[in-house]
Amino acid sequence: xxxxxxxxxxxGGSGVLGGALAGALHDAGARCVATGRDPERLARLExxxxxxLGLDVLDVVACREAVxxxxxxxxxxxxxxxxxxxxxxxxxxxxxxxxxxxxxxxNTLGPIAVVSEALSRxxxxxxxxxxxxxxxxxxxxxxxxxxxxxxxxxxxxxxVRREVRRQGxxxxxxxxxxxxxxxADRALHGxxxxxxxxxxxxxxxxxVLEGIRxxxxxxVWDQPSKALALR
Numbered sequence: 001x002x003x004x005x006x007x008x009x010x011x012g013g014s015g016v017l018g019g020a021l022a023g024a025l026h027d028a029g030a031r032c033v034a035t036g037r038d039p040e041r042l043a044r045l046e047x048x049x050x051x052x053l054g055l056d057v058l059d060v061v062a063c064r065e066a067v068x069x070x071x072x073x074x075x076x077x078x079x080x081x082x083x084x085x086x087x088x089x090x091x092x093x094x095x096x097x098x099x100x101x102x103x104x105x106x107n108t109l110g111p112i113a114v115v116s117e118a119l120s121r122x123x124x125x126x127x128x129x130x131x132x133x134x135x136x137x138x139x140x141x142x143x144x145x146x147x148x149x150x151x152x153x154x155x156x157x158x159x160v161r162r163e164v165r166r167q168g169x170x171x172x173x174x175x176x177x178x179x180x181x182x183x184a185d186r187a188l189h190g191x192x193x194x195x196x197x198x199x200x201x202x203x204x205x206x207x208v209l210e211g212i213r214x215x216x217x218x219x220v221w222d223q224p225s226k227a228l229a230l231r
Contacts, residue, residue, distance in 0.1 A: 001127050001170070001212050004029035007074035009067060011057065011082045011114050013049065014041035016181040017131065017201060018083035023048040024205045030079065033070040050074070057084050057110025058102070067117040079212065080118040081129045082111045087183050089190030092144040099189040100145040107149040112156055119160070125168030127212055130157055134177045134221050142193055150175075161217060172211050174219040176204055176228065204228065 008025055012018035014036025022034045026048040035055035036042040042052045051073055055066045071077050086106045088099050111130055118128060136154035139147035154173055161171040178184075180198030204219075211219050211230045222229040 006030040006078045008032045008079040009070040010034045012084035014038040060113040063113035064117040083131045088188040104149045108153045127170045129172045131174045
């Protein structure tokens, strides 16, 4: 996919990873609309985005409307990048129901609403990129609900990829290991366990752009080589 001039929606642009992706896409020549729920952080993207839009992905109706707004502002849609997420820690037995509900709303249902609406706006091809997590492949004790909603999101993307083959849409599922984004420090519940050093955000962003350009389907952690790999 050619990024120069690509009409792009970045959902989660006010986050560390989403902001880095919006900036890199802008530098590559893409035309971006960036969404986020933090007005101050979103304002910092004025140099990286053609326009910005407030959005809380807890609201699935607003997620669908945001896609329509991006289409109106850009005159169409070639690329959608979803980089939203929240975390929670603690055993399955102790995790409050309301926390589990918010985890699924933000990490699974919001992204699904964005993607499903975007697919209806991409009749002639395009690319959808969604950040899930390594825990979709390797569930972690103390993060059962989080692991489950990331696995659900990844399964959804795998099924969607089969559905849209003839539509010419590429679906890239990005399943990185722990990243240095501060997500663990903003958990909805519990205290994070001792985590390994986080992977470099800029390195991941570079690989995501390479994956978009080359039509990759997955960006995953390759255990033998101890490195991220495109497939």
